[in-house]
Amino acid sequence: MLLAAxxxxxxxxxxxxxxxxxxxxxxxxPNVITIVTDDQDDLLFTPELMPKTFGLFDEGATRLTNFxxxxxxxxxxxxxQLTGQYGHNNGVLANDPxxxxxxxxxxxxxxxxxxxxxxxARVGRFLNGxxxxxxxxxxxxxxxxxxxxxxxxxRDYKLSTDGVTETYRGNGKRSYVTRTLGHxxxxxxxxxxxxxxxxxxxxxxxxxxxxxxxxxxCAKSALPGPGLLAPxxxxxxxxxxxxxRDVSDKPSYIRSLPRVDAQARAAVQQRMRCRxxxxxxxxxxxxxxxxxxxxxxxxxxxxxIYYSDNGFFSGxxxxxxxxxxxxxxxxxxxxxxDVPPAVLGAEPEASTDLPLANIDLVPTILxxxxxxxxxxxxxxxxxxxxxxxxxxxxxxxxxxxxxxxxEVDQRNGLAGGTLACTWSGxxxxxxxxxxxxxxxxxxxxKCRPTDEAEHYRLDRDPHQRHNLWPPADEDDAADQxxxxxxxxxxxxxxxxxxx
Numbered sequence: 001m002l003l004a005a006x007x008x009x010x011x012x013x014x015x016x017x018x019x020x021x022x023x024x025x026x027x028x029x030p031n032v033i034t035i036v037t038d039d040q041d042d043l044l045f046t047p048e049l050m051p052k053t054f055g056l057f058d059e060g061a062t063r064l065t066n067f068x069x070x071x072x073x074x075x076x077x078x079x080x081q082l083t084g085q086y087g088h089n090n091g092v093l094a095n096d097p098x099x100x101x102x103x104x105x106x107x108x109x110x111x112x113x114x115x116x117x118x119x120x121a122r123v124g125r126f127l128n129g130x131x132x133x134x135x136x137x138x139x140x141x142x143x144x145x146x147x148x149x150x151x152x153x154x155r156d157y158k159l160s161t162d163g164v165t166e167t168y169r170g171n172g173k174r175s176y177v178t179r180t181l182g183h184x185x186x187x188x189x190x191x192x193x194x195x196x197x198x199x200x201x202x203x204x205x206x207x208x209x210x211x212x213x214x215x216x217x218c219a220k221s222a223l224p225g226p227g228l229l230a231p232x233x234x235x236x237x238x239x240x241x242x243x244x245r246d247v248s249d250k251p252s253y254i255r256s257l258p259r260v261d262a263q264a265r266a267a268v269q270q271r272m273r274c275r276x277x278x279x280x281x282x283x284x285x286x287x288x289x290x291x292x293x294x295x296x297x298x299x300x301x302x303x304x305i306y307y308s309d310n311g312f313f314s315g316x317x318x319x320x321x322x323x324x325x326x327x328x329x330x331x332x333x334x335x336x337x338d339v340p341p342a343v344l345g346a347e348p349e350a351s352t353d354l355p356l357a358n359i360d361l362v363p364t365i366l367x368x369x370x371x372x373x374x375x376x377x378x379x380x381x382x383x384x385x386x387x388x389x390x391x392x393x394x395x396x397x398x399x400x401x402x403x404x405x406x407e408v409d410q411r412n413g414l415a416g417g418t419l420a421c422t423w424s425g426x427x428x429x430x431x432x433x434x435x436x437x438x439x440x441x442x443x444x445x446k447c448r449p450t451d452e453a454e455h456y457r458l459d460r461d462p463h464q465r466h467n468l469w470p471p472a473d474e475d476d477a478a479d480q481x482x483x484x485x486x487x488x489x490x491x492x493x494x495x496x497x498x499x
Contacts, residue, residue, distance in 0.1 A: 053306065099127040116371035
């Protein structure tokens, strides 16, 4: 069985034979489309805001309600989705230097799919540091088609289409970045569906990421599409997460933050409206894409995956605008997978709360494609994640207490408003335990050593308001010793040892 072969490759690191492109049965394998939003949190994933995306649930998609981003920053999250590995194995643990730190950049998912007979295409933004590596206009290894967004702007930006650069300017509907990316994605689907190979398409959206050039009412925030801000003006920031009055039990970088006053709260609410409005255009794009799949008659043989590269803070824990920290708002993201019953071999569940993660996406896609994480020269990656298909077919086959490592190491420079430079932790069942090595004081970008930690029981404290570290009694001490041992085991895990 393919799944057994994947586990063997992941656990031993041995090379494995891989099928030749265009091998028998390639036409019977499903197409796969992955849509990745940027900085979308659960507060901005609702049926009111994204009705067409939520319509996928009515058609059989499964909502992944316990989906963890193991390194919750843009670049390392995307690196995990290329490799199926934790950052300590693929080399990318921060946005800086980003892509230049990626080990074996040619030994990645699209190249493995090419080797298995798939046609591959990517549309949208790519890993931080790719432009600095001097290849912004060219496709990275493994992609047959490449439409690259060369700057993180909603207006006045450049796209590189297979090496040909085109500039988009102005406030017209057709020049808005989400519409341009959506148009290109649908064009590529039409072209690839007309061929004789299955295809893999990845759409890396910009929304709802901030644009530092945005002006007006959404200055330096996400820029909504034409006429889309008005429908979400009544959106309100939930009161409970933003009113964490007592942070005396939090690490020093949180304790030094000011309370969320009325002025800050108003700014957060306006930013949320702008971010929400930018997602309306993505929802429109999802609707057009699924309609095209129906029109082409390939919907029943096409898997859709939707998730965000990381979450985002909107006042919780006094964090007004950031990510990259080990709180639920940052590491837990909206996610769904739509596998038609004919492909899954079972009726999909409406939702699952089993512990799944972004490192599981690559093994899942390979499982669907009947492919292996190997290049023609025999080089293979040891996958740290696991195919999600067994969990979707039979939830009893998946460990509900599966431990997941979470980690960040920003030793070269802090991203955005994050103040924790280096940390690692585990999320096991309803518990989260994190150890900090370096943090930066408020107002400084310089990291300093620390030995602080956090421990939360999410079943009793879902908003993570009561830090149980240092332990107050023997039970807490025993729990933390157990979690610390799990963390030590996972810090340097690779392949099967990560399970």
